Amino acid sequence: MGCVVLLFATPAFAQATLAQVKARGHLVCGVSGGVAGFSIPDSQGQWRGLDVDFCRALAAAIFDDPAKVRFIPQSSAARFTALQSGEIDVLSRNTTWTLSRDTAAMNFPVITFYDGQGFLVRKALNVASVKQLDRATICLQQGTTTELNLADWFRTRGLTYQVVTFANSEQTLGAYESGRCDAYSTDKSSLYGERLKTAHPDEHVILDEAISKEPFAPGVRQGDDPWRDLVAWTHYAMIDAEEAGISQANVEEMRRSALSPDVKRILGLEGKYGEGLGLTTDWAYRIVRHVGNYGDSFERNVGAGTPLKIPRGLNALWNQGGLQYGPPIR
Amino acid sequence: MTEPRRAIGLRAVALQTLLVLAVAVLVYGAATNAAQKLAKQGIVAGFGFLSRNAGFDISQRLIPYAAATSTYLDAFLVGLFNTLLAAALGIVLATLIGFAVGIARLSPNLLARGLASAYVEAIRNVPLLLQLLVWYVAVRVALPPAEAPASLGGAAFVSQRGLVLPRPDFSGAAWLVPLAFLAGIVAVGMVRRRARIAAETGRPPVRVWLPGLVLVLLLPGLAWIGLGLAGHPVALHWPARGPYDVEGGLPILPEFAALVMGLSTYTAAFIAEIVRAGLSSVARGQGEAASALGLSRGQALRLVVIPQALRAIVPPLTSQYLNVTKNSSLAVLIGYPDLVHVFMGTVLNQTNQAVEVVAITMAVYLALSLATAFLMNLYNRRVTMVER
Ligand SMILES: N[C@@H](CCC(=O)N[C@@H](CS)C(=O)NCC(=O)O)C(=O)O
Numbered sequence: 125m126g127c128v129v130l131l132f133a134t135p136a137f138a139q140a141t142l143a144q145v146k147a148r149g150h151l152v153c154g155v156s157g158g159v160a161g162f163s164i165p166d167s168q169g170q171w172r173g174l175d176v177d178f179c180r181a182l183a184a185a186i187f188d189d190p191a192k193v194r195f196i197p198q199s200s201a202a203r204f205t206a207l208q209s210g211e212i213d214v215l216s217r218n219t220t221w222t223l224s225r226d227t228a229a230m231n232f233p234v235i236t237f238y239d240g241q242g243f244l245v246r247k248a249l250n251v252a253s254v255k256q257l258d259r260a261t262i263c264l265q266q267g268t269t270t271e272l273n274l275a276d277w278f279r280t281r282g283l284t285y286q287v288v289t290f291a292n293s294e295q296t297l298g299a300y301e302s303g304r305c306d307a308y309s310t311d312k313s314s315l316y317g318e319r320l321k322t323a324h325p326d327e328h329v330i331l332d333e334a335i336s337k338e339p340f341a342p343g344v345r346q347g348d349d350p351w352r353d354l355v356a357w358t359h360y361a362m363i364d365a366e367e368a369g370i371s372q373a374n375v376e377e378m379r380r381s382a383l384s385p386d387v388k389r390i391l392g393l394e395g396k397y398g399e400g401l402g403l404t405t406d407w408a409y410r411i412v413r414h415v416g417n418y419g420d421s422f423e424r425n426v427g428a429g430t431p432l433k434i435p436r437g438l439n440a441l442w443n444q445g446g447l448q449y450g451p452p453i454r
Numbered sequence: 455m456t457e458p459r460r461a462i463g464l465r466a467v468a469l470q471t472l473l474v475l476a477v478a479v480l481v482y483g484a485a486t487n488a489a490q491k492l493a494k495q496g497i498v499a500g501f502g503f504l505s506r507n508a509g510f511d512i513s514q515r516l517i518p519y520a521a522a523t524s525t526y527l528d529a530f531l532v533g534l535f536n537t538l539l540a541a542a543l544g545i546v547l548a549t550l551i552g553f554a555v556g557i558a559r560l561s562p563n564l565l566a567r568g569l570a571s572a573y574v575e576a577i578r579n580v581p582l583l584l585q586l587l588v589w590y591v592a593v594r595v596a597l598p599p600a601e602a603p604a605s606l607g608g609a610a611f612v613s614q615r616g617l618v619l620p621r622p623d624f625s626g627a628a629w630l631v632p633l634a635f636l637a638g639i640v641a642v643g644m645v646r647r648r649a650r651i652a653a654e655t656g657r658p659p660v661r662v663w664l665p666g667l668v669l670v671l672l673l674p675g676l677a678w679i680g681l682g683l684a685g686h687p688v689a690l691h692w693p694a695r696g697p698y699d700v701e702g703g704l705p706i707l708p709e710f711a712a713l714v715m716g717l718s719t720y721t722a723a724f725i726a727e728i729v730r731a732g733l734s735s736v737a738r739g740q741g742e743a744a745s746a747l748g749l750s751r752g753q754a755l756r757l758v759v760i761p762q763a764l765r766a767i768v769p770p771l772t773s774q775y776l777n778v779t780k781n782s783s784l785a786v787l788i789g790y791p792d793l794v795h796v797f798m799g800t801v802l803n804q805t806n807q808a809v810e811v812v813a814i815t816m817a818v819y820l821a822l823s824l825a826t827a828f829l830m831n832l833y834n835r836r837v838t839m840v841e842r
Contacts (some may be wrong), residue, residue, distance in 0.1 A: 201803045203803075259696050259701065266795070267804065268803075274511070276509070286513065288789050289512075289513065302614070303614045
């Protein structure tokens with residue numbers, strides 16, 4: 125039980141997280157138990173997904189080895205306690221950044237994925253918009269922003285609904301699929317994978333609308349600024365690399381022939397920018413070499429070439445119509 | 455001889471004092487450690503969060519509750535009442551089934567005996583969690599889908615979304631009906647007392663069960679009819695089909711039904727064994743003597759054997775009742791909004807007051823257990839005083 129850990133764990137974070145991670149020899153990363161494309165074990169038991177890649181990128185930056193991560197699945201309800209108790213170093217788990225979580229529970233160094241709350245419904249219902257779900261029964265997962273958004277959205281429109289909440293996505297999907305609910309509501313990005321998990325994916329559709337803003341951010345404990353910086357800049361390195369045209373495929377070549385000072389700084393050929401983060405100068409090069417830039421990770425895990433086919437949308441780079449914008453590495 | 459005994463006594467006292475001190479130091483250390491760590495992470499400790507707006511909906515509410523206006527304290531109460539309802543119903547049903555099966559296990563009828571022991575063996579050896587899932591998933595699949603609920607005479611509907619009954623509206627003058635029901639229960643208590651006095655003083659026996667049942671059903675029935683005649687009929691809200699679901703009546707959710715069925719059938723198997731052991735502990739001659747006096751098997755059981763067996767039955771029965779309450783927290787796995795689901799699941803997560811929420815939840819379960827044990831001990835004292 126999280127609480128017991130919270131009470132009796134040695135005061136682990138008297139020490140800075142980075143020093144602890146280095147001393148331990150691996151990163152401990154909290155992920156979700158099975159959201160396809162974000163964090164899910166593959167047939168070989170290897171964790172895969174965007175959220176998983178983020179922790180691999182951290183491990184690459186720190187250890188030059190993306191395998192030095194231990195993944196611990198966290199339910200929506202247990203995730204914050206796990207972070208506070210010191211069970212995990214970082215929470216990388218489709219977690220929405222909200223003010224109350226930021227002030228009461230943790231810090232959110234950077235937004236890694238822009239999303240919104242959506243609905244999965246049976247095609248046979250002929251529902252085209254969320255409004256038509258007035259008086260419907262909706263399944264969702266407890267301890268999420270989903271439950272709060274849903275209550276607000278229906279109430280402000282004078283609509284009603286019946287809710288059934290479960291503790292994990294497996295139970296929620298099971299209940300939806302067996303007919304307990306008319307709709308399954310959660311972050312749209314999760315619904316892509318949930319739909320594919322049903323027995324007949326083409327009998328279900330994800331409604332176009334999103335009823336909320338769900339900016340996903342990794343979580344770290346409050347009061348550890350260097351660790352917070354490292355987590356934020358790991359994401360920025362992936363974004364800046366993509367913007368500078370450095371990918372996993374061309375990173376070696378770029379490193380050999382780089383001329384632009386931007387690229388040189390990212391790849392650690394100029395300046396000692398990694399040191400400010402407590403890392404080596406080639407920290408960002410390590411990330412791109414082992415994990416790739418943001419676009420590489422996106423395409424590999426959720427992009428057009430995957431069964432999920434999530435459009436880049438808001439998660440495109442800022443200069444391509446999206447919101448992903450990395451401050452300069454300099 | 456007195457010398458060493460006193461030494462042992464002293465040592466025991468010293469050891470126990472040390473133990474208590476050690477526990478106190480540990481608790482104090484843990485508490486201050488937790489407080490420091492929480493403060494360091496900027497987490498405000500305290501119970502102030504309970505008065506903040508909850509903002510989320512709950513599927514089953516026995517008290518008024520709305521996401522927009524209710525507080526976390528209200529959410530806590532909703533969860534608590536849901537736990538109490540499931541546990542109370544589970545205890546009643548488990549007792550009825552358990553006694554029936556336990557008695558059947560000693561029946562001279564081979565079939566009854568075989569069925570009863572098959573039940574006990576099958577149920578006791580499968581984890582409760584699995585049984586809950588069977589009740590929730592398998593039973594639901596066997597029911598008609600939500601689009602085509604089975605209508606029970608147009609008055610009630612059953613589907614994969616549960617059972618919807620007509621809902622009597624006990625507001626206004628109609629509160630007389632539940633009041634009459636309570637009066638019925640009190641009256642049964644009085645009849646029972648008279649029966650006991652009659653038995654103790656050797657006066658002709660007073661029947662309890664039939665008059666009791668009549669009182670409990672007849673009084674509210676009369677109140678219902680009386681209100682109708684007086685021009686204040688009890689309003690009934692009839693369920694009707696809506697665009698998605700049956701609406702408007704009194705819904706019995708599948709999560710609730712599955713939890714109560716799972717808890718009661720599971721616990722009943724253990725109670726059956728307790729009852730069987732209790733009945734077997736009564737000397738055989740008692741039953742034989744009773745039938746020699748011309749009592750039927752049923753009468754012998756009810757009047758002679760069970761009252762003596764209760765002495766052996768009640769103490770282990772108490773621990774089964776405690777188990778029902780504690781096991782009801784498995785509700786979280788089938789989506790029933792009990793205390794653990796609502797409070798430890800949602801409220802803890804939305805407020806991030808882990809220590810407070812866990813402490814309150816533990817205190818509630820402790821209080822429920824102590825209250826159950828207390829009531830059962832009272833009953834036990836009465837049972838053990840029966841001399842025959
Ligand atoms: N973004 C929302 C919801 C996140 C969430 O928990 N989503 C569920 C629904 S798919 C999930 O990830 N479940 C995976 C699991 O239980 O392991 C939040 O931060 O509250």
